[in-house]
Amino acid sequence: MSEFGERLLTDPGRKKTRGDILRSLSFILVPFLAILFQVYATRLFEFLKFLELPLLVTIYFALTRRQPIAGVLFGAAVGMAQDSLSQQLIGMYGIVKTLVGYFAASVSMRFDVENPVLVGILSFFFYFFHQFFFWVLDRALLGHLTTFDAQQTLIYAFLNAAVALPLFHLLDKLKARA
Amino acid sequence: MESFLNRYRNLTVLLVVVALQLLLLAWQVKTSQDVRLLRVWSVSTVTPVMRGLEFVRRNTIGLVGDYFVLLGVREENRRLHEELGKLKMQNHFLDSELATADRVRALAAFQSQSPSKTIAARIIGSGTAANSAEVFVDRGTNQGVEKGMAVVTPDGIVGKIVEAYPMASLVLLATDPSFAAGVVSQKDRVHGELRGLGHGNCKITEVQNEQKVDVGEWFYTSGYDRIFPRGFPVGQAVVVRNGSEGKEIFLSPSGFQGGLDEVLIVLEGVHQLIPEQAVAGTGIHMMPAPPPDAPAAAGPTADMPQTGNTDADRLKAAYKKIGDAQGHVYGEGTPPNFNIKVQGNPAPAQSMHPEDAVGATEDSGEVHLDAPDYAAEEAAAATKAKQTTKTAPALKPAQTAKPNPTTPGGVPRATR
Numbered sequence: 252m253s254e255f256g257e258r259l260l261t262d263p264g265r266k267k268t269r270g271d272i273l274r275s276l277s278f279i280l281v282p283f284l285a286i287l288f289q290v291y292a293t294r295l296f297e298f299l300k301f302l303e304l305p306l307l308v309t310i311y312f313a314l315t316r317r318q319p320i321a322g323v324l325f326g327a328a329v330g331m332a333q334d335s336l337s338q339q340l341i342g343m344y345g346i347v348k349t350l351v352g353y354f355a356a357s358v359s360m361r362f363d364v365e366n367p368v369l370v371g372i373l374s375f376f377f378y379f380f381h382q383f384f385f386w387v388l389d390r391a392l393l394g395h396l397t398t399f400d401a402q403q404t405l406i407y408a409f410l411n412a413a414v415a416l417p418l419f420h421l422l423d424k425l426k427a428r429a
Numbered sequence: 430m431e432s433f434l435n436r437y438r439n440l441t442v443l444l445v446v447v448a449l450q451l452l453l454l455a456w457q458v459k460t461s462q463d464v465r466l467l468r469v470w471s472v473s474t475v476t477p478v479m480r481g482l483e484f485v486r487r488n489t490i491g492l493v494g495d496y497f498v499l500l501g502v503r504e505e506n507r508r509l510h511e512e513l514g515k516l517k518m519q520n521h522f523l524d525s526e527l528a529t530a531d532r533v534r535a536l537a538a539f540q541s542q543s544p545s546k547t548i549a550a551r552i553i554g555s556g557t558a559a560n561s562a563e564v565f566v567d568r569g570t571n572q573g574v575e576k577g578m579a580v581v582t583p584d585g586i587v588g589k590i591v592e593a594y595p596m597a598s599l600v601l602l603a604t605d606p607s608f609a610a611g612v613v614s615q616k617d618r619v620h621g622e623l624r625g626l627g628h629g630n631c632k633i634t635e636v637q638n639e640q641k642v643d644v645g646e647w648f649y650t651s652g653y654d655r656i657f658p659r660g661f662p663v664g665q666a667v668v669v670r671n672g673s674e675g676k677e678i679f680l681s682p683s684g685f686q687g688g689l690d691e692v693l694i695v696l697e698g699v700h701q702l703i704p705e706q707a708v709a710g711t712g713i714h715m716m717p718a719p720p721p722d723a724p725a726a727a728g729p730t731a732d733m734p735q736t737g738n739t740d741a742d743r744l745k746a747a748y749k750k751i752g753d754a755q756g757h758v759y760g761e762g763t764p765p766n767f768n769i770k771v772q773g774n775p776a777p778a779q780s781m782h783p784e785d786a787v788g789a790t791e792d793s794g795e796v797h798l799d800a801p802d803y804a805a806e807e808a809a810a811a812t813k814a815k816q817t818t819k820t821a822p823a824l825k826p827a828q829t830a831k832p833n834p835t836t837p838g839g840v841p842r843a844t845r
Binding site: 286320335336346349353357392 | 451
């Protein structure tokens with residue numbers, strides 16, 4: 252065995268490449284920008300309020316990582332950050348996005364999530380699940396008598412799925428560059 | 430146990446995370462306390478970026494927005510310019526309409542005051558002959574217009590009809606070189622012939638160098654051309670000088686001063702009086718005539734019938750008494766004996782100044798020879814006017830004797 256080969260085998264602390272750093276940074280920056288968009292851009296553009304970018308980002312990272320634990324932690328972090336920037340109790344979006352992250356990562360382990368059609372369907376489904384489960388939690392845990400507008404939610408789910416496809420494509424490109 | 434956790438590690442983590450969040454929720458609900466620290470972290474992380482984004486937005490997108498606003502301003506400026514142009518054109522049009530209305534009103538006032546029967550006509554075109562001043566009017570033989578009729582405006586004469594067609598007529602303007610009309614000066618009754626020069630002014634011929642005409646003096650139609658009734662204003666003398674073949678008088682025709690759009694065709698002319706000097710003023714305010722002097726009223730002519738206040742009036746009345754006493758009709762036979770004494774009549778040489786007598790004699794001579802009727806009418810009208818002035822002292826001077834600056838014939842011109 253050559254000296255180079257020995258060093259590869261014996262050196263567990265391999266030096267992180269620039270791509271690894273960027274990939275790690277994207278884990279923080281992309282959800283941060285998504286939350287920022289949710290907070291700031293919707294103030295300027297009211298018609299974009301239907302967009303749930305933190306959810307789409309959670310789905311994307313869960314699908315691409317294919318690790319349920321990572322999806323759980325990522326979803327929980329994004330959800331709680333989203334909660335902390337609103338008046339509602341911290342944990343509502345956290346729980347919902349935790350579940351979304353887990354299920355998305357679990358699905359990605361069984362299906363080919365490179366297929367855009369499947370990605371669109373998953374985005375549609377997870378958006379609906381996200382809204383519905385949030386409504387359930389709101390009623391069950393907090394006792395808020397809110398109504399669930401299924402028709403509107405379906406339309407918004409479709410729109411979010413439509414946005415998810417180019418967004419995921421863009422994030423894929425960024426990931427490939429990194 | 431450990432193998433179980435390893436086997437269901439993902440699910441375990443999920444449950445743990447969800448359970449922790451549920452506990453967190455429960456704690457928040459139970460204690461009604463907020464997880465402030467988490468919120469502070471999140472807000473402290475997000476808000477600086479938001480502030481920066483807002484700053485950038487205001488200074489970039491705001492500028493772009495201002496640029497588009499300026500584009501809008503430019504467009505609005507262009508639109509306002511167009512609108513201003515339209516409004517200016519509309520204003521010009523309305524001004525023109527208003528001026529037309531004024532002229533029509535002036536014509537109507539003139540028509541109502543003038544004893545001559547006139548018909549209003551509108552100028553619809555000009556003649557095609559070169560070097561001639563001719564216009565077409567929209568009245569013809571169907572409206573009673575005939576060749577040779579006079580065309581006037583309230584300001585003065587314009588021309589005469591040279592051709593009358595059923596629906597229109599051709600008017601030879603007074604500025605045409607072939608135009609001629611008899612005129613008389615206002616002050617000294619100097620007769621002459623008005624001729625066009627082919628441009629703006631006219632010339633008066635047939636005036637001897639010895640005759641007195643002043644610059645600025647008004648000329649009126651004399652009526653001897655059988656076209657224009659006597660008493661219509663013609664214009665003001667602008668140049669007066671002696672020439673080899675007589676006095677050269679250039680005149681600015683007054684009938685053209687207001688522009689020629691509407692005119693009056695004189696269907697049936699009635700001779701009028703030539704206004705007094707005061708009436709034909711040029712915008713100078715004149716006081717009413719003073720009352721007669723007391724000595725004159727108590728003088729030898731005090732018992733005479735008061736037909737007028739001037740020496741000429743008194744002289745005329747005295748001669749009339751002399752003529753009546755001898756049964757003489759003036760204008761027929763030999764003159765009466767003016768030296769006889771009639772009751773109430775003073776001796777002529779004793780009652781008048783020599784120059785007055787000369788003037789009166791010349792005046793009366795001119796009247797007898799030229800147009801005695803007009804002179805008598807003028808004297809009667811002047812007497813009437815002065816009596817009116819005397820009997821209405823409460824009237825303001827401007828109402829009784831203020832001359833109209835633009836209508837020497839005394840026709841009121843409509844004002845805006």
